[in-house]
Amino acid sequence: MYAGTAKFPVRKGKNYLLRIVNAAVYNHLFFMVASHNLTVVAVDTSYTKPYITDILVLSSGQIADVLLTANQAKAKYYMAAKVYTTHSEANIDNTTTTAILSYVGSKSSTTPILPEYNDTATVTNFREASDVAILQAYHFHIDDVYTTDFPSNPPIEYNYNGDVDKTLWVPISGTRVKVNEYNATVQVVFEGTNIFQADKPSNAYSRL
Structure with a gap:
């Protein structure tokens, strides 16, 4: 079921620092971890005022450092990313890329529900939360x-x-x-x- 999908083992109660990089050349990406919040502590390697979110919106080449607390029931939780764009769905790769956050000793799995590819409201809310000087x-x-x-x-x-x-x-x-x-x-x-x-x-x- 999970063949070829990257897995990252975690232990319940521990905190983890993740560096999320959008390596796409032209596309913005949504990124989520099922059932987990993320605390953004740095953007493009520069520290920022920490803020909590359940979704990241990263432009091409952008980097976000986030803290994740393994505070959910023991299971396998998908990390997922997909394209955000205002262009027609027919002109984009609307597939979802995934990896797995795997609690040690877990068996069941959960997948996040990502926004629609053209969900501009979610992008706007994320930008407002992260860009207030x-x-x-x-x-x-x-x-x-x-x-x-x-x-x-x-x-x-x-x-x-x-x-x-x-x-x-x-x-x-x-x-x-x-x-x-x-x-x-x-x-x-x-x-x-x-x-x-x-x-x-x-x-x-x-x-x-």
Whole structure:
């Protein structure tokens, strides 16, 4: 039944980082994993604000890094991709390419229901979720893109030039901004994140 189909074994409860690449030359692709959500953490190798989706829409050559949690019942879940286009179905390859996410010890299988090849609404919803810039969110009052609690001073004092306590090795994830008055002078201190070798900070001044 599964001859020739790529299989990726996973264990229930584990998290996996997947890099999805659209290797098609001309086509956009829908991509889904049956019964699983995906958390997008990077697009084209650049980190992005994480967001959860059940479908990816990738343009030709585009790359998406996503986190997948194996949190479903033990089974074989199909990963599937198909073309998105606004052209007539007669002029495209409307087949579906698949691989299998196989929970260790599973027997049954589940297949995702992909959108129709010309489902522009799904593409639009995905783009809106993934492409909201910070300034766009600020001007149009879009929620859940950033927070305004960026600290004016380091919230925790430690030896910034080395010998960092292990409790500070893991950064806190977040997209935080600091709103400054027009024409204000701001000093920004850039500090390296090397925890094994001391780095000297760099200073920059800017007038807004």
